[in-house]
Amino acid sequence: MASEAYENVRVGGLRKGKRSSDPERRTGIIFIIPPLFLFLITFTFFPAVYSFVISLFHYDPFFHKIYFVGLSNYVSVLTSSAFARAIVNVLIYTAVVVTVQTFLAFGYALLFNRVSTYSRVVRAIVFIPAVISPVSMSIIFIWVFSTEGPINYLLSLFGVHPINFFYSTTYAFPAIMAMNIFSTAPYFMIIYSAGLRSIPQDVMDAAMLDGIRNGLQRFRYIYFPMLRFSTVLVVILGLTGAMQLFDQVFVITDGGPARSTYVPLMFIYNRTFVYTGEIGLAAAASFILFIIIMALTISQRRIISERRW
Amino acid sequence: MNLRKTVSLAIAYILMSVLLVIYVIPFYWTFLKSFRNSIFANFPPDFNPPLQDERALLHPEPQDSLELRLIPTLVLQQRLRLCVCRCRECVHRCPCCYAFARLKFPGRDILFYAVLATLMIPFPVISIASYVFMLDIHWLSTYQGLIMPPQIASALNVFLMRQYFTTIPDDIENAAKIDGLRPPWQIFFRISAPIAKPAIAATAIYSFISSWNNFLWPLMEVHSIRLFTLPLVLNFFKGANGTQIYWNQMMTVNILAMIPTLIVFIVFERYFVEGIALQGRPVS
Incomplete structure (x- = not known):
């Protein structure tokens, strides 16, 4: 069109x-x-x-030490164990969060895809975490996952000893993942809702006549093909968003116990503002991060161009 | 068949209620805690409304009130100014989108693809260079430095708005031309812009929310407490990692920080959904 x-x-x-x-x-x-x-x-x-x-420079504007070093910044970033850890962490994070939130968002959209005041109100309330600042959400979730929080209360009903999620190398990152899924899934739910609304009723009726009755078949033959565009959008926005994870980690764990929640933007921020005078390294790291995001996005380009993005 | 329908409806309502409870609990506790006296979070979590002798806000300690006074006077008002600037910028962008959608001039498509290419550059990735750039032109800790650089999803906005303009039927504009509105800018301001009001509203709201919530850029750019934005104040209030958080005061500040976004959300809820519905619409 x-x-x-x-x-x-x-x-x-x-x-x-x-x-x-x-x-x-x-x-x-x-x-x-x-x-x-x-x-x-x-x-x-x-x-x-x-x-x-x-x-390409050793760039230290605070002490006016600026000289050309060529690609050695890239070499030191790529050989640094902290950066490798950060990249691995963020890739795991992206894989888990994008997958779960896409399915969850679709589930929410199906659940709220009915005309009633109750579902409209609940949908609006569920959407609130998506508009509130990540810093506010992080602070609330420090309580949720603290030893006094509701998660530990639920676990204590089953006789589990209280776990201090954000102080444990095993649980800190999954807790942050859970928190982000909690607040981004509603956002992507709206994209799926719009997609569901654009499926004409005729299609559903025709499918009914053709004998597509159970939910699994409906998913396979109607929702999956008709919502492909929404899915691509959700996945791409989710990917780029997940790769840029920073606020939550900075507020809650600051890179976390023993770097278990270290992410590339944390690395970039620390090189610039904590170990001052390594701005060249930070710039090299952000260029590498940019290339990774670009590669992940372009791998989706074929599908996008098919739909004339 | 009818029974199955009833059962599935009941399941849907039960699921919705469960979701509602899950999503309300953190906010409910936040709200209650902000009125309590004790700084500690007690276990098991206390979801009862605070008793008379637990209430705190009505008799604030002197230092509390000093800290709380910091929020509205210093931060809120300048934060609003900031957001207004961002929204205005977004509205300024509207003619640009119109031009991409409707007007023809040499190099239009190349320019449009250039704008789309910036969609591929996430802001955090260029934040270091922006910081150095601000350092070079002495814009650190200034309003202009805070406002100008972050292009929060603005290329996305250009794309969405252009998409919206292309869906307006040509006939409307042609009718306007026949009625004597000759110059394209007149057609834009009299005809197309009013039609595209939902799209403009949605993008303005999204830039409001995202600039209100932006954390990384103010964190880098602002070095004086005079220019702190709300997310920075929240983080500042929280204190160093691992120290005891004063939960009641923390949650009071948190609630205060949430109120403006919540008001915008409640008032413009319709546009939120419409705004994303624009994205979700298949282009072809």
């Missing part, structure tokens, strides 16, 4: 002739130049290039 509209505009323009397309061209340029140049070029493209340039 997008390309169709574009064709219409082009045909209309041809018919109108050259004279009337001139103000259009002028307005177009006037509309586009200010935001594009002011914001995108100055504050996105320039820092992106600058980031790469910095990564």
